Amino acid sequence: MLNQFVTPDLLPAAPEIFILVMACLIIFADLVVGQVQRWIMSALTVIALAGSALITYTTMDGQTVLTFSNMFVDDLLSDFLKLVVDLTVLAVVIYSRSYLVARNLDKGEYYLLVLFATLGMMVMISASHFLTLYLGLELLSLSLYALVAIDRDSARATEAAMKYFVLGALASGLLLYGMSMVYGATGTLEIGAIAQAIFHGDANKTILVFGLVFIVAGLAFKLGVVPFHMWVPDVYHGAPTAITLFIASAPKLAAFAMALRLLVYGLFELAEQWQLMLMILAVLSIAVGNLAAIAQTNIKRMLAYSGISHMGFMLLALMSGVVGGQVDPFGTLNAYSSALYYAVAYVLMSLGSFGMVLLLSRAGHEAEMLDDFKGLNKRSPWFAAMMLIMMFSMAGIPFFIGFFAKFAVLLAAIKAGDTVMMLCTTTLMRSL
Amino acid sequence: MSAYLLSLAIWVPIIGSLFVFAVGPERRSAARLLALVVALAGFVVTLPLLLNFDPTFVGFQFVEQAPWIQRFNVQYFLGVDGISVLFIALNSLITILVVLAGWQVIEDKASQYMGAFLVMSGLMNGIFAALDAMLFYVFFEASLIPMYIIIGVWGGPNRVYAAFKFFLYTLLGSLLMLVSLIWLFLEAGGSFNLIDWYNLKIGIQPQILLFLAFLVAFAVKVPMWPVHTWLPDAHVEAPTGGSVVLAAIMLKLGAYGFLRFSLPIAPDASHQLAPLMIGLSLIAVVYIGFVALVQADMKKLIAYSSISHMGFVTLGFFIFNQIGVEGALVQMISHGFVSAAMFLCVGVMYDRAHSRMIADYGGVVNTMPKFAALFVFFAMANCGLPATSGFVGEFMVVSLSLPLHRRHACFRG
Numbered sequence: 001m002l003n004q005f006v007t008p009d010l011l012p013a014a015p016e017i018f019i020l021v022m023a024c025l026i027i028f029a030d031l032v033v034g035q036v037q038r039w040i041m042s043a044l045t046v047i048a049l050a051g052s053a054l055i056t057y058t059t060m061d062g063q064t065v066l067t068f069s070n071m072f073v074d075d076l077l078s079d080f081l082k083l084v085v086d087l088t089v090l091a092v093v094i095y096s097r098s099y100l101v102a103r104n105l106d107k108g109e110y111y112l113l114v115l116f117a118t119l120g121m122m123v124m125i126s127a128s129h130f131l132t133l134y135l136g137l138e139l140l141s142l143s144l145y146a147l148v149a150i151d152r153d154s155a156r157a158t159e160a161a162m163k164y165f166v167l168g169a170l171a172s173g174l175l176l177y178g179m180s181m182v183y184g185a186t187g188t189l190e191i192g193a194i195a196q197a198i199f200h201g202d203a204n205k206t207i208l209v210f211g212l213v214f215i216v217a218g219l220a221f222k223l224g225v226v227p228f229h230m231w232v233p234d235v236y237h238g239a240p241t242a243i244t245l246f247i248a249s250a251p252k253l254a255a256f257a258m259a260l261r262l263l264v265y266g267l268f269e270l271a272e273q274w275q276l277m278l279m280i281l282a283v284l285s286i287a288v289g290n291l292a293a294i295a296q297t298n299i300k301r302m303l304a305y306s307g308i309s310h311m312g313f314m315l316l317a318l319m320s321g322v323v324g325g326q327v328d329p330f331g332t333l334n335a336y337s338s339a340l341y342y343a344v345a346y347v348l349m350s351l352g353s354f355g356m357v358l359l360l361s362r363a364g365h366e367a368e369m370l371d372d373f374k375g376l377n378k379r380s381p382w383f384a385a386m387m388l389i390m391m392f393s394m395a396g397i398p399f400f401i402g403f404f405a406k407f408a409v410l411l412a413a414i415k416a417g418d419t420v421m422m423l424c425t426t427t428l429m430r431s432l
Numbered sequence: 433m434s435a436y437l438l439s440l441a442i443w444v445p446i447i448g449s450l451f452v453f454a455v456g457p458e459r460r461s462a463a464r465l466l467a468l469v470v471a472l473a474g475f476v477v478t479l480p481l482l483l484n485f486d487p488t489f490v491g492f493q494f495v496e497q498a499p500w501i502q503r504f505n506v507q508y509f510l511g512v513d514g515i516s517v518l519f520i521a522l523n524s525l526i527t528i529l530v531v532l533a534g535w536q537v538i539e540d541k542a543s544q545y546m547g548a549f550l551v552m553s554g555l556m557n558g559i560f561a562a563l564d565a566m567l568f569y570v571f572f573e574a575s576l577i578p579m580y581i582i583i584g585v586w587g588g589p590n591r592v593y594a595a596f597k598f599f600l601y602t603l604l605g606s607l608l609m610l611v612s613l614i615w616l617f618l619e620a621g622g623s624f625n626l627i628d629w630y631n632l633k634i635g636i637q638p639q640i641l642l643f644l645a646f647l648v649a650f651a652v653k654v655p656m657w658p659v660h661t662w663l664p665d666a667h668v669e670a671p672t673g674g675s676v677v678l679a680a681i682m683l684k685l686g687a688y689g690f691l692r693f694s695l696p697i698a699p700d701a702s703h704q705l706a707p708l709m710i711g712l713s714l715i716a717v718v719y720i721g722f723v724a725l726v727q728a729d730m731k732k733l734i735a736y737s738s739i740s741h742m743g744f745v746t747l748g749f750f751i752f753n754q755i756g757v758e759g760a761l762v763q764m765i766s767h768g769f770v771s772a773a774m775f776l777c778v779g780v781m782y783d784r785a786h787s788r789m790i791a792d793y794g795g796v797v798n799t800m801p802k803f804a805a806l807f808v809f810f811a812m813a814n815c816g817l818p819a820t821s822g823f824v825g826e827f828m829v830v831s832l833s834l835p836l837h838r839r840h841a842c843f844r845g
């Protein structure tokens with residue numbers, strides 16, 4: 001029977017394997033490296049991320065390869081997202097170092113957890129099977145819960161971690177429940193096979209839609225969109241800023257990949273149903289996110305609410321792919337690519353603005369109230385100019401990337417139809 | 433050379449401003465001198481536009497066209513007609529005045545102040561020159577940024593509130609415009625070219641929606657009653673230079689938008705909704721005129737009188753008569769000079785008396801007789817006294833509107 005054993009093709013998963021190996025190396029390094037040579041840890045992490053990015057870049061050939069019994073897919077989307085995730089996390093690690101050192105949080109656990117979270121994201125991005133997706137999601141989420149609580153002496157951070165954990169576990173439960181419904185209806189967990197089964201009409205539509213509701217709810221939790229957004233401001237506010245920077249950037253890309261894999265790749269036939277759900281989520285997120293952001297006095301909370309509305313915009317693009325049950329190949333691709341563009345633009349803006357907050361926090365003092373930023377122009381005009389650019393970009397003022405991202409999304413949404421357009425116009429009352 | 437004149441008018445001040453920023457806030461005199469040189473250069477490059485402009489030519493002149501964002505077919509498409517060329521020159525001239533007005537007064541971060549005005553000058557030239565709707569929108573929105581900063585940083589005690597109000601009002605309006613621009617883009621088969629849009633045949637229903645969306649965007653900018661409330665706040669809190677640019681150029685953007693977008697793209701809706709527009713304009717002229725009468729604050733008075741003057745402009749557009757439109761244009765240019773002069777005069781007084789109250793200005797004629805004479809002269813021009821430029825435009829608009837509507841458009845006090 002030995003000849004039936006097939007070694008899976010490992011090459012498509014090379015970036016993930018590299019990260020995993022480096023993470024194991026870091027566990028050992030943590031044991032032997034002394035207090036003075038702490039920089040080695042961060043250097044190893046940088047090498048891991050840069051190496052993984054390099055591998056992803058060099059193996060990016062636009063071909064779709066399935067491996068591990070069709071559980072893992074390596075296509076252009078996954079390569080691109082992995083590249084962005086690697087580079088984002090790389091920037092996060094470099095940005096965070098001085099902040100962590102100043103607060104004595106520069107422990108081996110931080111680097112390890114960041115790498116495992118990155119690994120989780122990459123697995124999610126490449127998942128073509130519900131189990132792989134869930135595995136990646138949990139690896140990411142568990143690492144994030146621990147990261148939020150990394151400052152063990154901070155009551156606020158611990159509370160945030162607890163809140164994040166409880167709500168996150170609930171969301172995972174919902175997602176899993178939805179997945180099991182879909183499994184019940186289609187008899188398979190493989191995303192491509194699910195799409196086939198629904199297409200051929202073999203599946204019970206009622207159970208599918210029931211499962212879809214749970215899947216969308218779970219996704220909404222992970223993306224942090226209204227009405228599943230309650231954890232976002234608290235966690236962003238409670239976590240040490242370096243961790244907030246991490247949570248607010250790369251995981252959004254992974255969540256975007258998850259939404260795309262589940263809804264577009266797997267449940268595309270149900271587009272009419274999830275389109276309506278996403279529309280409600282998007283409109284509420286944009287409205288609530290913006291209105292609540294205005295009232296905040298803490299910049300981390302403000303950016304959190306602004307992030308909620310940005311995720312709403314991304315969903316707006318994601319739901320615009322299908323017009324009244326009709327698929328127009330150009331329009332659909334345009335909608336998904338604008339959603340992807342929006343996600344990447346948001347990650348860049350979020351990296352920049354939380355990076356500024358991080359940079360301006362000195363040892364022993366957190367720059368997080370809006371009042372802390374008064375007079376910044378006098379102290380450091382360059383930082384003030386950068387902050388200004390980030391804020392204008394978030395508000396979608398032209399010449400900055402935020403505008404072009406919003407423009408692409410609006411274009412897709414208006415193309416999708418008049419009812420959607422009316423909703424867009426009413427929800428456009430936004431500021432930040 | 434003449435092919436790139438418009439680009440020069442846009443980019444000379446913007447690139448020059450980078451050098452002014454680079455001088456740094458410490459070296460005040462170097463910064464202001466450099467800013468003056470850049471502003472003068474910006475004005476000089478617009479002169480050939482005026483001199484070589486062919487008034488007999490129908491269509492756009494000095495056209496430049498290059499692809500910008502190919503995916504959405506956005507072009508870097510510039511050109512001017514007889515309307516916009518005047519505003520480009522006016523804008524560049526006003527920028528010189530603003531730099532000079534801030535010469536002594538601005539002690540705090542002078543290089544950034546001057547640089548912000550230069551950037552704004554370039555962006556506003558871009559608005560007047562853009563023939564691609566997306567390019568127009570980009571410049572239109574981007575011009576908010578320097579103004580927001582100017583009010584927010586160098587403004588009066590309540591500057592943050594005023595800057596936010598200004599920003600939110602105008603942003604809200606322009607978002608509706610963005611949506612209609614995208615709708616038109618799809619309708620025109622993927623083109624943001626304004627000249628293509630003029631030839632579009634649009635049904636009356638969408639035309640009315642488009643007109644209303646543009647109305648919100650431009651009415652905020654003009655500003656028309658009842659969305660005018662940001663203007664007095666912005667004027668009162670803005671530094672002198674900010675008020676000058678706001679009154680002289682920024683208010684004209686809204687009226688220019690009506691001419692460039694609403695009227696040619698939605699002509700039927702414009703005719704149908706003309707009574708609404710005329711009504712709003714008359715309210716602005718009469719009611720805001722009365723509001724101006726009771727102001728004790730000089731800057732507020734000028735701000736309200738600006739709103740009422742812009743009422744004449746929109747009135748002139750929507751009586752659909754060539755002389756009416758010409759009168760509105762004369763009124764816009766005249767108001768650009770006169771209100772700028774008024775704000776500069778108030779700036780002079782404020783720097784000496786540190787008060788904007790009219791009551792505190794008594795006896796100025798004893799100490800500054802020549803200044804007082806000029807001040808009165810500009811005030812008279814603002815009133816529209818015959819033989820001043822203010823009279824010409826108002827006379828043209830009012831004389832045309834009287835037989836049409838038999839309503840009194842009374843002169844403001």
